[in-house]
Amino acid sequence: MDILRQARPQYGVIIHPESGKFLPVQPKTELEIGFGNGEFTVQYAKNHPEIMLYGVEISQACVLRCARRAYGLDNLRIINTDARFMLRELFPDESLQKIIMQFPCPWSKNSDAHKRVTAKDFADGLAAVLKIGGAFVMVSDDEPYANEVWNILGGHEALKAEDFTVNPEREITTKYERKWLEEGRNIYRVSFRKTGSFTVTRRVEGEMHIKIQRNITQSDIELLRNIEGKKDKSFWKFGRSFTDGKIFLLETLTSDDEFEQKFYIHIAPKDDGFLLRLDKTTLAFLTPAVRCALSDAAGKLS
Numbered sequence: 100m101d102i103l104r105q106a107r108p109q110y111g112v113i114i115h116p117e118s119g120k121f122l123p124v125q126p127k128t129e130l131e132i133g134f135g136n137g138e139f140t141v142q143y144a145k146n147h148p149e150i151m152l153y154g155v156e157i158s159q160a161c162v163l164r165c166a167r168r169a170y171g172l173d174n175l176r177i178i179n180t181d182a183r184f185m186l187r188e189l190f191p192d193e194s195l196q197k198i199i200m201q202f203p204c205p206w207s208k209n210s211d212a213h214k215r216v217t218a219k220d221f222a223d224g225l226a227a228v229l230k231i232g233g234a235f236v237m238v239s240d241d242e243p244y245a246n247e248v249w250n251i252l253g254g255h256e257a258l259k260a261e262d263f264t265v266n267p268e269r270e271i272t273t274k275y276e277r278k279w280l281e282e283g284r285n286i287y288r289v290s291f292r293k294t295g296s297f298t299v300t301r302r303v304e305g306e307m308h309i310k311i312q313r314n315i316t317q318s319d320i321e322l323l324r325n326i327e328g329k330k331d332k333s334f335w336k337f338g339r340s341f342t343d344g345k346i347f348l349l350e351t352l353t354s355d356d357e358f359e360q361k362f363y364i365h366i367a368p369k370d371d372g373f374l375l376r377l378d379k380t381t382l383a384f385l386t387p388a389v390r391c392a393l394s395d396a397a398g399k400l401s
């Protein structure tokens with residue numbers, strides 16, 4: 100983490116977690132999901148030096164805006180990823196004291212319901228990573244969404260609905276929130292406490308190497324171009340390939356239930372054949388779709 104601070108001394112610490120490894124946690128670790136430009140996040144971390152705060156945000160532009168504000172802060176770590184898919188992969192069970200979500204997109208269309216925090220996968224991940232006695236707090240300007248979260252998460256076997264307050268007193272408010280309240284509109288805060296043990300299956304693994312017992316040429320790899328595959332919620336597609344005459348890189352796109360990644364499969368000579376693995380420069384997580392893509396490429400090249 101210090102290396103990242105040295106590389107970009109004007110920024111707070113942006114981290115890229117390793118595939119299949121949980122992030123380190125301290126006794127008082129909290130998480131904010133979807134922090135936007137980080138106005139709340141940075142002030143909250145400053146107000147609470149006793150807390151280690153992680154922030155997960157899907158937008159790279161927001162991550163950079165927050166990282167600029169976070170310069171000099173030692174208790175905030177910023178991660179650019181999709182919390183819906185990655186929450187359970189980043190944190191072990193019973194590791195977070197609090198999870199905060201403020202003004203999340205309400206995803207009002209039925210076709211977007213799977214993106215809400217009330218979707219089973221998201222809610223289960225949240226229930227797993229909270230400590231027993233830990234809290235999930237969501238603030239919204241959308242009353243139907245606040246009601247839905249109250250009813251659905253309140254019915255989760257490991258969570259207890261604790262508080263529903265309209266226009267609560269808030270330690271820190273953001274520009275958008277102040278404007279909204281000045282216009283005479285309401286905000287809604289719903290809080291939950293984790294009451295019992297709960298766990299979920301993790302889908303991301305550490306490493307995958309596949310050995311092929313034959314010689315491979317650039318034209319073998321070019322045959323994979325534009326080939327697509329699909330299995331359950333996993334989708335993959337191969338793109339262009341590059342070579343320095345010895346090692347090949349195969350551009351690959353994957354989607355796991357809309358968690359999208361673009362990376363290279365690294366194909367290099369090994370003993371009397373070739374070895375396929377993820378190229379380390381593109382920092383992909385080894386999800387089910389990535390495993391399928393590696394196996395498919397290896398199968399077709401064998």
Ligand SMILES: C[S@@+](CC[C@H](N)C(=O)[O-])C[C@H]1O[C@@H](n2cnc3c(N)ncnc32)[C@H](O)[C@@H]1O
Pocket residue numbers: 132133134135136155156157158161180181182183184200201202203204273275
């Ligand atoms: C309406 S904004 C609210 C931002 C901020 N919390 C605030 O109160 O100003 C919602 C934020 O959630 C982020 N977001 C949406 N889906 C996400 C996901 N699956 N994982 C992480 N961040 C997400 C968006 O990029 C956006 O910055």
